Amino acid sequence: MTKVLVVEDIPSEMALISSFLQESGYAVITATDAKEALEKVAQYKPDVVVTDVVMPGMSGFELCRSLKKNPETEKLPIVVCTSKNQELDRLWAMKQGADAYVTKPFSREDLVRALKSVVV
Structure with missing residues (x-):
């Protein structure tokens, strides 16, 4: 079973993403900020x-950079799931190491399609 770490600081968003993924057959691990995410990884x-991108402390972009800089996690696929829907935001996310980009609001299909596109 594919293990997905969901990093989201808003409880309702966390619950929605987690339920979509669990219903689609993924094992879900959660973190409410980027620092906790690094520990869980x-x-x-x-x-x-x-x-998510906008979180207290370290942003999702900083999390991407941190994971991609570390030789142990540089190949770990990252899906950015954010309300930031400008093309510049998408380009910046990819530059930081994101492998896929999903904008809120999203459907379960959008999220699962993004995951399937990055998990081999």
């Missing part, structure tokens, strides 16, 4: 990370 070795 080391602890649980997820197959993919789904992260």
